[in-house]
Amino acid sequence: MGRIKDIRPLKWTGESLLLLDQRKLPLKEEWVECRTYECVARAVEDMVVRGAPAIGVVAAYGVVLGAKELKEKVKSYVDFKAKLELIINRLAATRPTAVNLFWALKRMKKIVEAGQSIDDIVAALETEAVNIEKQDVETNRKIGFYGAELLSSREVILTHCNTGALATAGYGTALGVVRAAVEMGKEITVYVDETRPYLQGARLTAWELQQEGIPYYLITDNMAGWFMSLGEITCIIVGADRIARNGDTANKIGTYSLSVLAKEHGIPFYIAAPTSTFDLSISNGVEIPIEERNPEEVLYCHCKNCRIAPYGAKVKNPAFDVTPHENITGIITEKGVITSPNEENIVEFFSKA
Ligand code: MRU
Secondary structure, eight states, X not given: OOOOOOOOXXXXXXXXXXEEOTTTTTTOOOEEEXXXXXXHHXXXXXXSSOSHHHHHHHHHHHHHHHHHHHHHHOOOHHHHHHHHHHHHHHHHTSOSSOHHHHHHHHHHHHHXXXXXXXXXXXXXXXXXXXXXXXXXXXXXXXXXXXHHHHSOSEEEEEEOSOOSGGGSSSSOSHHHHHHHHHHTTOEEEEEEEOOTTTTHIIIIIHHHHXXXXXXEEEEOGGGHHHHHHTTOOOEEEEOOSEEETTOOEEEETTHHHHXXXXXXXXXXXXXXXXXXXXXXXXXXXXXXXXXXXXXXXHHBOTTSSOBOSOTXXXXXXXXXXXXXXXXXXXXXXXXXXXXXXXXXXXHHHHHHO
């Protein structure tokens, strides 16, 4: 108890946004300072910051920076609003899959629409971005609590990608459940998938767990099934980038295979995500846009200076896959757990939430 650290991937100074450079972790802890919305957009595109909730929070601050830049240049209210819309569109075009980005920008848009003057809008946008950041941490603590309650006093949890403090404004979703369980005094060991090709597990999740002193084993992705067959994994918890109305869930590439293996071995498979990750406007996972990333991520080691495939190799590099809702034991949200998620259960959950 009490040993959980307050890792934060971003800091708002009032004038600029500081981002812990996740491309450099775990070897270097360096911060990037963004003073413009374009710097924020590039930071999201270049993976300085990543993780569905984190990019939503950061995009909200990007709007604030954009509004402050415009305030200096534009005099008319109509012009200010039109140009701010273009800035919001630029931020929305950074990454396509995680719906939290569009959710946060929608909240910012509402503030713009309600504002009566340039000064009012800029002030209200800053308040809203700070609220989005604060609420994200509170939300994650609630997800952590509901998730930890599902666990017994001793668990070996397999996780994929990074869903921790670094992927959010703080605390994390799936890794937040781990944190909460440890805070409750449960004995938790984590198996961390390295998460090829971008290695968010090896670089980021392992770094977070190490900071916390939570026991973990780093494994390569292709070892997961073997450890399940040996009975070493008692539970799988991963995050989400977008959840359709029927519960189909997009998350980091490799999640789908884990869900199939979990089903085969009778291991509970949970998604931990805030309700802002649900996209109720789409009926199933087929409609989720999947980001295709640079082939170099596959052709080179993460450190970039060592090529691992022959020149001329053709590459496919989807960043996410979709896990069908039938493979999901439950979705842990800040408002409770949706067990056996399907359209009926999800619609009922949201009608009460
Ligand atoms: O490409 P990334 O690193 O942004 O992908 C992140 C994931 O897939 C996470 O599992 C997801 O965003 C949930 S983070 C709480």
